[in-house]
Amino acid sequence: MDLTKYQRLVLVNQYRILEKVDPERADQHEKTRKVFERGYEMAYDWRTDSIDEPVSQGECEFVFDVLDMFNELQRGYDQHNPEGIERREVEFPGFDTSVDEIGMLSWAEFAINELGRWGRVDIKGNDLDSHMPLREAYGRMLDAWAESEDKHNLSEQDLRRVLNARVHPEQR
Structure with missing residues (x-):
């Protein structure tokens, strides 16, 4: 999955918010934020594999x-x-x-x-x-x-x- 820096920034900010509003899973949200923040492309799909392919x-x-x-x-x-x-x-x-x-x-x-x-x-x-x-x-x-x-x-x-x-x- 290819993401622009802007798309990564949006995801990073979303996961920062999730860290605050979902304290029970804050550790998981922090790891996901770091994946997008640091640009670990191999791990992108690991973080999005629960999202289904679109249905046309x-x-x-x-x-x-x-x-x-x-x-x-x-x-x-x-x-x-x-x-x-x-x-x-x-x-x-x-x-x-x-x-x-x-x-x-x-x-x-x-x-x-x-x-x-x-x-x-x-x-x-x-x-x-x-x-x-x-x-x-x-x-x-x-x-x-x-x-x-x-x-x-x-x-x-x-x-x-x-x-x-x-x-x-x-x-x-």
Whole structure:
């Protein structure tokens, strides 16, 4: 991580303040301040490794779209109770903890638990870790959902089309 002297100065001042307002961890804040003050570049990442990589605007919007879709799938299921489709098939499985999906998993957890959005979406399992990558499957499902005449009032046919899109076309 490259930091300018000005950025380091800002961090040094922040950690000076933390030393005063957080006396229980003053020693840790002092060490961190010294890392930035003295310019020990190797240790910069040690002090910032608890900060997650950013989740892009596009990824955040994708997560919201996926959560919207699962909300509508569950409403459609409850409305039609379609034969041959089990309730668990419309439960939101989450995202994988892999590098490619961890940010989206974290954003989904934040949106549901901290922002209070999509609290009515049923989640498959105890958490939002799908234990397998699902981004591509969700993309296909969103495309199929977009074909619906009314995305917020799904027909039984819409439900089947969106759920079938989970499976890769080569595997059908």
